Amino acid sequence: MELTLQTPSLLFPAVSLLLLAYTNRFLGLASLVRSLEGSYRQSHEGKLLEQIHNLKRRLRLIRNMQLAGVLSLFCCTVTMFLLFFNRTGAAEVVFSAALILMMVSLGISAEEIRVSVRALDVHLTDLGEKRDAGGGS
Template sequence: MEITLTTPALLFPALSLLLLAFTNRFMSLAKLIRDLKHRYQTSHSHLVFGQIQNLRKRLILIRNMQAVGIGSMFSCVLCMFTLYQGWQMAGEIIFGLSLVLLMVSMSLSLWEIQISVKALELELSDLEHEEATAPLILPKS
């Protein structure tokens, strides 16, 4: 397979959007962690502490997603440079590496989403438990 200088450039829009999405996730998580930390300092709730621990795992995953995504983008640029220099075989290998790094980044993203969904399911089950144990109040007619 022979790739041209424009082939790795095709990944730039996808990588840029992924990195933007990862950054938005990071910023949302950072705000949530700050809010939960304040809530924990006032309530010392074990539920809030558990949420903070869950968010710490997600934060590490997002950091790794960003790092691997940046590595993929760097590999694309390096691939373009090697192709520009006429080093076709090196360019093909580096392009393959950038695709693998992109897949790793997206896999980490899927893992982080699964952790997020589990955390939300716990929140909902806690709410459902409270609702099930609450006394039944009938409306007045």
């Protein structure tokens, strides 16, 4: 396979969109953490503290997937720089690193989604138990 300047540039739109999605997830979670923290300070309810800990874990995951995505984009840029100066061997190594970092970012994203869904399942189970205890149908 021949690595040209166009090859790493193909990842730029994908990485940019992923980073935008990751940032939106981060901002949403950060807002939720602030809100839950205020609620916890007023009520000291244990469930809120558990939710805050879960959200902190998800924020760390999002930070790590953003970092891997940014490093992937950086490696793509370095690849283009190396190709520009006819350093094909080094460019292939750096581009391989970019692809691996992109896979790492996507893998962490899948884990963050899994943690998020598990937290929602617990929340929905709690709501179902409250409804059943209240005599609902």
